[in-house]
Structure formats: C-alpha cells, structure tokens
Amino acid sequence: MSTQATSTPPAASAPPEPLTGFHLRVTATTFGANFSDGYALGTIGAVLPALSTSMHLSGIWQGLLGSSALIGLFFGSITLGRVADAIGRQKVYLYNFVLIALASAAQLWAHGPGPLFVLRLLIGFGLGADYAVGPTLLSEFAPRRLRGVLLGSLTVLWTVGYVLSNILTSYLPLTDTAAHWLLASGALPALLVLLLRIGIPESPSWLASQGRADEAARIRRRYLGQTSPTAEQATAPTAEPPPAARYGELFARGQAAKTRFGVIFYSAQVLPYFAIYTFMSQILSTLRIDDATAQNLVLNLALLSGGVLGLWPVQRMGRRPFTIGTFAVLTVCLALMAVLSGASGWALMIPFLVYTFVMAGASNITQVYPPELFPTALRGSGVGFLNGTSRVASAVGTFVLPVSLSRLGVGWSMGWMALVLLLGTAVSMAWAPETRDAPTAEDWHH
Template structure:
C-alpha cells in the first residue's frame, strides 16, 4: 500500500460533495434516454412517426454520446478537467429547452444529438476528475456508485412521463424538464478545483501543490500524487498493453449497453408485446424494471472490493446472458417467466454497470485517462446507437422472441470478452493500476 495522502485519505466532505456532483452526468443520461420513450407515446401520433423516425430519434442522442465521448475525452486530457466540468452542461440546458418547441422529427433528432454530445463529454470529464481525487479504499464505491444515479435518473424520467402522459402536449414538458437538474448541477459544480494529478502531469507544479494542500491539508504535497510529467497522445490507447485494455473496455461496455439501452428506450413497447399491460400500465411496469436495475447496483457495490473486479464482471455476464435467454426462448410464456427473465438480467447488470467507469479510470494513466473513458463511451455507443435504431424494425420484422435472442448473443459475446481480457485492479493504487507493468491478473 502506498503512503500517499490521496490514496489513504478518509471520505471527507469534499470527496462526498465531489461524488454527488460528478454523478449528475449519469443522472442526466438516464433521464434523457428514458424520457424520450415516454414522450414518444404522444409524439408518435403528433408527428406521425413511423419505425424509421422512431429509431432515428432513439438513436440520435446515442450518436451524440459517441462523438461527445470521443472528442471531449481527448480534449479533457489536454486542457484539463475543471475547464470542461460545467461548460458541457450549458449545451444540455439549451438543447433541452429548445426541444419543447420542435415541429418536425428532424428538429428533434438534431437537438437530441447535441444533448447526447454534452452528456458524452461529461462522462470522461467527471469520472476522471473523481478518480484522481479518490482514495484507493473508496475508489470502487465512488466511481461505481455513479451508475446508480443513471438509474435514479431513468426512474425519475419514468415517473415524470407517467404523470404527464395524459396531459395535452405533455411531451413538451417531458423533454424540457431535463434543463432543471442540469441548471442545479452547474450551480453545484461551480468552484471545483482542478485535478492535482493532471496539473502535475502537465508540469504545473505550484498549482498542483496548492490544490493538494487545500483539499488534503497542509501536510499534503505533490509527492503524494505519484505522477510523472507526460504528454497526452491519443494514439497511446492503441499501443502495446493499453490496446488490449481499450478493446476490453469497449467490448464489455458495448455488449452490456446495447440490450440495456434498447430495453430502456422502448421499454413500454416491449412490455406491451410481452403482455404485461398497455399504455400507462406498461409505463408503470417500466418504472418497476428501472427499480430492479437500480437494486442490482447495491450487491455489486458491496462485492466489488471483496470479490474483485474480474470475478464480478464475469459472473454478472453469465447471469445476464441467462436472463436474456429466458426472454428469447419463452417470449409467450406466463407473466411470471417473463418477469423472472427481466429480473435476472436487470439484477445481474449491476456488476458491469458499476465497472463501466471503474475499469477505464483504473486501467489507464492520468495522461490518457479521460481519453480512454471517452473511447470506451464512444465504442459502446456505436453499438447502442445501431441497436436502438434497429430495435423497432427487429420487433416489427422478427418478433419479440428472435429480437431477444439477438440480444442474448450480444450479451454472450460480452461474457467471452471478459473471460479473455478482464484484469484485476482491486487493491492497487491508481498509479499501479494504470501501469501496464504493474497490473495484476487473477
């Protein structure tokens, strides 16, 4: 164990506040993705949407997430975490408000693409900042706990949609409502210091020392950062050692996200096809499904240190594949069988969910950490975008059972990727975990 003040710090009020405000991005992502599903109940007839436009609207924010993560992750490693920490949310606020006044499907597609870029940018910005302040003992909990807010946001969107779905033009208020938490988040994040690890990696020694003493006390100094001066190079994530990790993060994240985003975006439609209610009843079922995903986070956070990252992600994918297989093989079974399939998949998803931000932040060093998180986000959203766009057509052409079997195959590929590529980073300092030579496989 390192004697670093950062690695051995207690869970101070500053770290608690930072964790809360860093979780705002995942909250907004969950909210924005799910609220469109509820809004489409009214928007479908209002804009005369067919399967093509429904898929385009569902996929547009995911396409924005791809570009936002890819571009702004790299920029964050170059110009810093603090600079981007609040500015990215301004675009989200403006885009959310403008959604209330759209009159064509294309306008909505464009605005949701812009909003997606803002959320995609926030992932590498906020998670890198949090990882670089987090003590080793609490790093898994702090980073993994962020995803819980994704499901809180998703559940909140379900509730808002349920309340507004019967109100004339309720879709306008659904889509514009995301601006409210975004504005509160901008206010809360104001004044957050820059990462001392990033400052030191850019040879801004005195600034790094000042932040260390402000956050960790007068006894702290730059030696506690365990950082070397390095130049950010995008291509480093494709070099020996790190390329394997880039493939792993992108593969497991994509294979977990494709079914999840598809289910969330079109949750009420899928539940109706399963015979689990219609209209508001199906939306109520979607709220319960969101709660199951959220509940699955709890045991994952409990075991991420004791069981380890590698075992947790492998066994999670085993049970996720089983749950999706039940839905594919028995699409016309009794309600209890369908519920069991959804419940197994949702609860088991907790492992990969919390590791989406733990793994890329631990497996890569400071000079390319945000770049790696952004790349993982981008890769995952390529598949999520395609899957969300194709899902309405798959359901219409192949039916529910075959569509769920396709999702089963995608989840199984994720399992194979984890068995072949997952590393164990539990118990390592952030510097050790990000070093190719010091990583530990188990």
Template sequence: MTTVSNPDAVRGSEPAPVHKRRFLAKLTGVTAGGMFIDGYVLGIIGAAIGAAAVELRMPLLWQGLIGASALIGIFVGGPLGGWLTDKLGRKPLFTADLAIFLVGSVLQFFVDSAWQLFAVRLLMGIAVGAEYSVGWPLLSEFAPARLRGRLMSFSEVAWYAGFVVAFIVGYVMGTVFDLDWRLILGSSTVPAVILFLSRLGMPESPRWLMNQGRTEEARHIAEKYLEDPADALDITHESGRKGTFGMLFSRDYRRATAFTSLFWFCAVTPYFAIATFSASVLSRYGLGDGLGGAIGVNGVAVAGVVVSLLLIDRIGRRKLTVPGQWVCAAVLAIIGLWSGAPTFVVLVCFLVFAFVNASYTALTGVYPGEIFPTEVRGIGTGFATASSRIGAALGTFALPWSMENLGAGPSMLIASCVCVAGAAVSQVLAPETMGRSLSETSAPHQA
C-alpha cells in the same frame, strides 16, 4: 510506470479532515449529477415525442431521428470531450459541457420544427457524451483507492434515478396538467442550472497538472484535497508523456481499449433492447399488458446497481464483472429455447437478467477511469463511451425488427450471444484493480 512501494507506510490512520471529506462528497455528487442528466434526457423524450410529432407533423423518419439524436450526440461528444479534457484539463471541460447542455436545454422551449428539435437534442447529447469522458476521469483522480469503485459506481445509481424522475415528471406535466411538450422537454433546465452552479469553483485534477509539468500547482491541490497521503505521493509518478489517440491502440494499451469498449458494448446492448421495450416484450410471453413486469424489470435493475456499489470495494471488480455475464447469457438462453415456459419462469428470468446485468453495468464507468493513464484517461473513456452508444442504438432499434421478423425466441438467443461475447472478453481481459493506486492500475500492459 513506477508505483508506490509501500502505500501503507504513508497512509495515515487518522480520518481525513472534514473539508477533504466534504469536497470528495461534493465532487461525487456533481459527477453523479451529470449521469442523472443523461438518464433524464433519454427518459423525458418519451413523454414529449408523441405531442411534438403531431404538432410538427413529423414523418416516422424524423421521429426516429429525434428519438436517437441524444444517442448520436453522445457518440460524438464522448471522444471529442475526452480529447479536449486530456489536452485542456478536466476543470474547464467539467463546467463547459454543462454550459453547453444548459444552452441546449433552454433552446428546447423555442423549437418550432423537426430539424430544430433534432439539432438541439444533438447538441445536448454531445454535451452529455463529453460529461462521461470528463466527470469519471476527474473523480477517479481525486477518489482514494479504498473508495474509488464505490464513488464512481454511484453515478450509475444517479443515471437510473434520472431516467425514473424524467418518467414521473413527464407523466405529471403531460398527463395530469396537460402542459405543452416544449415545457416537458425544457424541464431539464432545472437540474442543469443547479448542477452548473454547483460545479463553479471546482479544482483542477492534480494528476493532470503533474502530467503537464505544473508540479507546484499539482502538489498544492493534492495537499489541500486528497484524503490519502499515499495518493498524494502517487501523483509524483506521472510520466509527463503527451497523450495521443493512437496510444489507445498501442501495444501498451490496446488490451485496455479492447476490454473497456467491448465490455461496455455487450453490457448495454441487451439491456437497452429489453428495458426499452420491456412492456411489449413481456406481453409477448403472456404477462398481461407487460406494464407490471416492465416496472419490475427496471426496479430490480436499480437494486442490482446498489448491490454492486456496496460490494465493489469489498470483493473486487472481476467477481462482479465476469460471472454475472454468464448468468445473463444463461437466463436469456432459457427464455429463447424454452418456447413453452410458464409465464412465471419467464418473468423470473427477466428479473434475474435485469438485476445481474445492472450489477456489472455499474463497472462500465469504473474501469476506464482506472486502467487508462492520465494522458489518455479522457479519450480512453470517451472511446469506450462511443462504443457503448453503438450498442445502445443497436439494441434499441434492432429488437422491434427482430421480434417481428425472427420471433421472440430467436431474439432472446441473439441477446444471449451478446452476453456470451461480453463474458468471454471479460474472462480474458478484465483486470482486478481493487485497492490499487492509479499508477498501478494504469501501468502499461503489452498484448
């Protein structure tokens, strides 16, 4: 794929016009808003499932299915949304997925059976899965190369914010005001309405238009919205090829597919296991009831994402991706092997894991948007998303069984091995994409 020979020659020294900066800020905000909703949906169910289970007389099987329904939906919605956005365009899916989520959110006010709640949460999960494979590609195709990593990783901050806000809202509505569990779940309607209205009128991606042969439209949008003249020039190098699912496994892109999927899987599997059950895990190591440690674990995770956001366009992707996974493998191995470790050492190890894991997890949404070409950027992101949800489900459901049947030490060693696998994959396959045009970062790499 042809690349810009000298981007600096067309990159202006003057700051971008105000309307372009405002547009980029708005696009970043409404993209991050989708991740906020994802965190909110996964967090709010914890505040409502207990009361819902009692009222609807749910057996444990249904409770587990409803708890996992959003994850199942994301697993389906990621690839489906990615395929549709590559075929139909970023703009229609960017609004349609929020409309579907909004419908599901409203329906939560009216459910009166376990299967209805499962179906509604599944629908919302599908919409959230589509959000991953639409929002990140769209943002990557508008963001200037010098800021692309920072703007895309901001979504990870929004995810944590959504999860924390859901916890606070659920506590206030359920514990302080003793409101019905349907109102607690339906509270996701408020951010969904705000985000849906904010997305109306967003433009189509100029790269997608150029890939479809709609040259004049692409150039008009690029001139109106792209900050950097080099990016406007770079869109002219779109190949015009039609993407297929099979391209992900071709000689040109199977390396990108393997890396994004395995890296994301290995990043989230131990995190979802430890963060979801952090209070109970820490209590096993003598840290009181574990609540304070659990708050600390999730708090430093937010700090880790923020640090990554500040450094990603300064030191590069690989320096944030590879070493951190080895560090996480080491601290989890210390916990697993040192059965008599002082509680202070155990707590420090968990905090280090949370901070460092979050710092490289911020890259999981950045890489797919950069290393897949326009024609399969959506489905590539969607496939990686589906892989990550397998990891999230395994981590969430396997840890309680492992802690009970294998013990805390072996469970932490298994988590350490997952980190080792992710580190090894990244050591070999992770590219450096900082400051490079999308034509360069998504160029075919035969392997």
C-alpha cells in the same frame, strides 16, 4: 513514451487517505451527467408514442430520436475526452453543462422531428463530454480504497434519473404539449449541476502530469487537506513534464489489450441495456401483460434496488470476477426469454426481472473499470474512447430493437441480444485485467 505504471509502494506504507467533504462534493456534482442521461433516455422512450402521433413519425424517425442522444454521446466522448487530456479536466467539466441546459430547455419549442433530433444530438454531445471527464476527474481525486464505490455510485444516479422519468411519464397524460414540457424539464437538473460545479478545481494529477507540481500541491492542501505526499505521490516524477501523450498510444504495445477489452466489455453490456429500457413499454406490450403499468413499476424498483445493492460487490470483489459473473447471469436471463418466448407473459417476467436487477448492479462497473485501465496522460482520451464506442453500440441497439420486435418478435430479439452478452462473457474471461488496486494518480511513471 511508455504509459505503463511502475510498481507502487504497498498501501500499508502510508495511512489511508481520508474521505473528505470535497470528495463528496465532486462525487455529487459528477452525478449530474448520469442523472441527466438516465432522465433524458427514459423521457424520450416514454414520450415517443405521443410524439409519434402528433409528429406522424415513421419507424425510422422513432429509431433516430430514440438513439439521437447516444449518437451525440459518441462524438462528445471521443472529441472532448481528448481535449480534457490536452487542456485539463475542469473547463470541460464546467462548460459542457451550459450546452446541456440550453439544449434541454429548447426542446420545449422543437415541434418537428428534425429540430428535436438536432437538440438531442447536442444534449448527447454535452453528456458524452461528461462521461469522459466526470469519472476521470473523480477517479483522480478519490481515495483508492473508496474509488470503486464512488465511481460505481454514478451509475446508480443514472438509474434514479431513468426511474424518475418513467414514474412521471406513467402517471401524467401524455399529450404533445406535456411531452415537450417533460423533455424540456431536463434543463432543471442540468442548471443545478452547472451552478454546483462552479469552483471545482483542476485535477492535481493532471497538473502534476504537466509539470505543474506547485499548483497540484496547493489544490491538495486546500481541498484535500494533504500537507505531505501520499505513498502514491511520493513516486511521482519531479523532472520536466513529458511530451503530451499521443492518441495512438491507446493502441500501443502494453496498452492496446486494455483498450480492446474496454471497448468490447463496455459495448456488450450497454447495447442490450439501452435498447431494452428505451423501448420498455413496447417490450411489455409484446409480452402480453395486462397490467403493464404495474409491471413497469416493479421493473423500475428492481433497477433501483439492483443498482444500490450492486455497489457492495463492486467495492468488495475484484473487477474481473464481478464482470465475468454478471455477464454470465445476464446472458442466461435473455437466453431464457428467447427460449420461453411462447410462454405466458408472467413466466417471461421472471428472467426479465432477474435481468433488470442484475444489469442495474452490473452497470456500476462501467464507471469504475474505464478510468482504471488508463494512466493519467491518457485517461481522458481512453475513458472518452470507451464511452464513445459503447454509445455507438447503444445507438445501434436502440435503432435496431424496435424493428426487430416488429419483424422478428420478442424471442428472436432477446436471442440476438443474449449473443451480444455471451460475447462479453467470453471476452471478459479471456482479457479482463484485475484493476481494483490500480493507481489512478500521478504514481504513473512515463
């Protein structure tokens, strides 16, 4: 079975699909995983010094706890992305946050590294499911003309969660008890997201791909106000549903190049990002900056502003030029930090600040590109696979960076991360497709 799309009618052949309150609701509830992920990663990075003292953590345990949620994200994305293609998006979209809420709350009583590691693996597993299913579901509901900004805004909420955790941990005395309360506080947004997701319907694109066209039409009428097919839906097959897509089709001729590009592009971008911002305080102390708290605040503001302002070029520019351009800027920034590692902390802060601002905007594309690389029948599996493999890279970077900083110093550490970004630049120049106008509904023919 081929998973390639046929040509679609030009956009001018039908009026643009309007943005509805339901679109905004799905977008808002999909924010939950990104906010929770950013909050969880920011919190563990900030409380690790306090936990290291109270739990007597070795460097190995610090690396394991820092990367634990990322490891869980790998297994959740790989496993439940495939499940979502088999049984539908809605069930996974709802029940994964039950796990996240319960495991987050249980961190309050996890006073040893082993139990805390297991709980954070479970949190990551639930978040990984949402990284596979959330953008998939949203991309299948969103109007094509607004897909970039709606999907890109998910990463902005990751930044909001990360910055909020940093602000809280910067101005609270981090005793062992306070550290556990902060970790457990992640259950509150998770519970809110769980309640708001009740009633979100199944993806009509997935239903149509399963031959359940009548159910898909009812959802479109009720939730999207569509009383007649859009230009994309008019090309949808009406015959019996095709056989279920096999996982191996991610690597079949015609799809393999997009899968390969997605893995390398996503991994090269997030490896230095997650590593740097998990161990931000250690990096700032290495830079010999007197007022590290103030600089941390400035960097967090750069993260927020870069993420918000980065939504515009994601929407207006093509995916390919945006990806290549931001990779090139990020590579130069970390290369400058490596070359100038012997300079004053303030001199190093300039490329670090530019890196932070640009990376926040560039990371928006990680929620936009993956759903556009795969057809409906493979989208959950494909998005899950890219998220999972990228989190392996993130976990490796998060585990290696503290060791690298202590043994090699900030210069060499920034140097090898610049090489990772250079790889992303080269691969994007060679393989990045342009998917801004790619269909993500059931105008994919089998």
